[in-house]
Amino acid sequence: MKKILGIALGVVTSIGGFLDVGSIATSAQAGAAFGYSLLWAVLLGTVCVIFLVEMSGRFSIVSGHTITDAVRKRFAFPGFILPFAAALLVNLLVLASEIGGVCVALQLLTGIGFQIWAIPVAAALWLLLWLATFDVVEDGTALLGLVTLCFVVAVFKLGAQPGELAAALVPTLPGEERAHYLFLTVSVIGATIAPYLFLFYSSGAIEDHWDKSYITANRVIATAGMSFGALIAMAVMVVAALTLKPQGIRVEEYEQAALMLVPAFGSWGFYLFIASLAIACFGAALELSLATAYAMAQAFGWNWGENLKPRAAARFSTTYTLFIALSVLIVLSGLNPMKLTLFSMAITAVILPLTVMPFLVLMNDRRYMGGHVNSRFSNLVVTFIVVLSAILAIIAIPLEILGSR
Amino acid sequence: MSRVIALERCVGKPVRDADGRDIGHLHEVRARREGADLVVRDYLVGGMGLLERFSLAGLARQIVLVLGVRHSAGYVVPWDAMEFREDEAPRCSRRAADLERFSGAPRERR
Amino acid sequence: MNDIDLVRDILDTQVLDREKRPLGKVDGVGLELREGAPPRVAYLEIDSVTAWARLGPRCARWAARLASRWRGEGHPYRFPWSRVRDFGIDIEIDADAESAPPLDLERWLRDKLVKRIPGGQ
Numbered sequence: 001m002k003k004i005l006g007i008a009l010g011v012v013t014s015i016g017g018f019l020d021v022g023s024i025a026t027s028a029q030a031g032a033a034f035g036y037s038l039l040w041a042v043l044l045g046t047v048c049v050i051f052l053v054e055m056s057g058r059f060s061i062v063s064g065h066t067i068t069d070a071v072r073k074r075f076a077f078p079g080f081i082l083p084f085a086a087a088l089l090v091n092l093l094v095l096a097s098e099i100g101g102v103c104v105a106l107q108l109l110t111g112i113g114f115q116i117w118a119i120p121v122a123a124a125l126w127l128l129l130w131l132a133t134f135d136v137v138e139d140g141t142a143l144l145g146l147v148t149l150c151f152v153v154a155v156f157k158l159g160a161q162p163g164e165l166a167a168a169l170v171p172t173l174p175g176e177e178r179a180h181y182l183f184l185t186v187s188v189i190g191a192t193i194a195p196y197l198f199l200f201y202s203s204g205a206i207e208d209h210w211d212k213s214y215i216t217a218n219r220v221i222a223t224a225g226m227s228f229g230a231l232i233a234m235a236v237m238v239v240a241a242l243t244l245k246p247q248g249i250r251v252e253e254y255e256q257a258a259l260m261l262v263p264a265f266g267s268w269g270f271y272l273f274i275a276s277l278a279i280a281c282f283g284a285a286l287e288l289s290l291a292t293a294y295a296m297a298q299a300f301g302w303n304w305g306e307n308l309k310p311r312a313a314a315r316f317s318t319t320y321t322l323f324i325a326l327s328v329l330i331v332l333s334g335l336n337p338m339k340l341t342l343f344s345m346a347i348t349a350v351i352l353p354l355t356v357m358p359f360l361v362l363m364n365d366r367r368y369m370g371g372h373v374n375s376r377f378s379n380l381v382v383t384f385i386v387v388l389s390a391i392l393a394i395i396a397i398p399l400e401i402l403g404s405r
Numbered sequence: 406m407s408r409v410i411a412l413e414r415c416v417g418k419p420v421r422d423a424d425g426r427d428i429g430h431l432h433e434v435r436a437r438r439e440g441a442d443l444v445v446r447d448y449l450v451g452g453m454g455l456l457e458r459f460s461l462a463g464l465a466r467q468i469v470l471v472l473g474v475r476h477s478a479g480y481v482v483p484w485d486a487m488e489f490r491e492d493e494a495p496r497c498s499r500r501a502a503d504l505e506r507f508s509g510a511p512r513e514r515r
Numbered sequence: 516m517n518d519i520d521l522v523r524d525i526l527d528t529q530v531l532d533r534e535k536r537p538l539g540k541v542d543g544v545g546l547e548l549r550e551g552a553p554p555r556v557a558y559l560e561i562d563s564v565t566a567w568a569r570l571g572p573r574c575a576r577w578a579a580r581l582a583s584r585w586r587g588e589g590h591p592y593r594f595p596w597s598r599v600r601d602f603g604i605d606i607e608i609d610a611d612a613e614s615a616p617p618l619d620l621e622r623w624l625r626d627k628l629v630k631r632i633p634g635g636q
Contacts (some may be wrong), residue, residue, distance in 0.1 A: 063604065064604075065529075065604060069529060071542065072527050073528055073529070073540075073604075075541075076416075076522070076526060076527050077527055077542065077566045077569055078417070078569050078570050079571075081570065127634075130632070130634050130636045150538065207573070240602075300539070301529050301530065301537050301538065301539040301540035301561075301617075302537060302539075302621065303536060303612075303621070304537075305536045310629050310632075310634070311625050311629045312629055314621050314622075314624035314625040314628070314629045315620060315621050315624060317629060318624050318628065318629070348538075367604060368604065374532045407547050407548055407549045407550065409545045409546065409547050409548070409549070409557050410545070410546050410548060411543055411544075411545065411546075411565070411568075412521065412526075412543070412544040412545070412546045413526055413542065413543040413544055413546075413565065413569050414568065414569060415524055416526070433520050433521070433522045433523060434520070434521040434522060434546075435519075435520055435521075436518070436519050436520070436521050436556065437517055437518055437519070438517045438519070439595065441597040442555050442556070442596060442597075443519060443521075443555060443556035443596045444553045444554070444555045444556075445521075445546070445553050445554040445555070446518075446553070453528065462607055476534065483555040484554060485553070487547060
């Protein structure tokens, strides 16, 4: 019974925690520009992420080690350090985007410029990490994140046609604006398969002391949690398609997306959007900060743990503190939050192949996985994800120059 | 007279045989417990061709093994056939033709 | 389990102390070359300078320079194979992390920064 409650909590927190600034921005832009046409990209990304999340969890459960720790060991310091540094840089930009998202939400609410909010928001982030334990951080914000279900409700209220939605799950190329379409494809998939997500999940499994009895629970949480979470991302796209596209509103600023829930909920829609944006981004920011601290500690062999008091893991705590401080500088620089978000999603796609490739090795290493090594099918899926992400990575850079607007 | 070398700096370096031929990069040192000591048995060199040159051999070797694709065999250099000189690449004192070949599958333990 | 691959099983492996607390990763291995006998592992080394030095001579110089300005004694931290108590995915050695040099930065941050901020203890 306790296990079932645990699984339920895991699924629910995965749903509440799925949306972040990247999914909101890319889904809103995609819906406003191309209607339902990019739903397949969310679906594709979600299927990939389900496999990667399940594998990350399984790896930590069976081996008692995290992915980052194992990558350093299997690929040695020289081979590992450059991709690692790149991933940290990407994390920094994404964190700045998430904090930017919270700040923009507060700007929409109060009219006070988003940069003013950067330091208070970062302080709140840091305070929570400093004082709270892992469960409070992860579960608390994810449960609050269930407010994002309002997008799903809006889809029903707006009367979307299921037939049209289903048709959009098949990839198609539009007649015009091909470059922008491809750019958004890359960004949507990059936003969905965020590396910090499954690396965080791997550390989370250790924090929560998941043992081999959690193997099935892990599979259920990964599949159900990510699937239902993806429905919310798709709902954002559908709502944008139904409310913004007919008005010809292109989402180039968050202000333009802010009204998308109004047709469904009246003036409440505006506040629901703000709440969704703020909570989703805050939760993601917490995860990112922790994910970076986990990565540093596990790469260099430090003691780590959010359940530890900061004084018991000083390097770990200092890492997330410094990281948050650095990202605040980026937000304060006044870079357009929407542009920063889309840029960071594109470069997430660029480093994705390097983050996924190690799974091919680690998930088949019997010293870590024992009898739980990947099946041939799982290996095929990982290979497919590596190839897909490599293609995305290659086309992302020219598209970034050509296709973003 | 004995001296101590930093093994981590020799790993990945290209190795030449007695004829001066490049036989690949040093990628593993196999050792055995003898009492309280760990003693070297032999060195594994080369076996991945082009990928060796791009230092992707470590990662690629592992992926290739996982996917079951065949690849060229490397060389086993016994402990008494390897010389380490100051700041130079490791040198094999035998000719490649005299060396045992190995075909990559890492020993599975446990 | 008498056969051990030094690159795969020892380099970059996590080292734990007697209480299974993290000490660091094996950044280097000292190999003693002997006349007429096979080389033996003289020590395992935990040292960030050693790790960075593996990237090339320029990195080595730069890391050494930074370290000499900031670090105390006890570096590089070396221990012989005989101190290894358990050997699996991680290496457990007979040592105490609380006083070991690899945790100098941890202790410094704890005492100088973390303890001074409320909520840190």
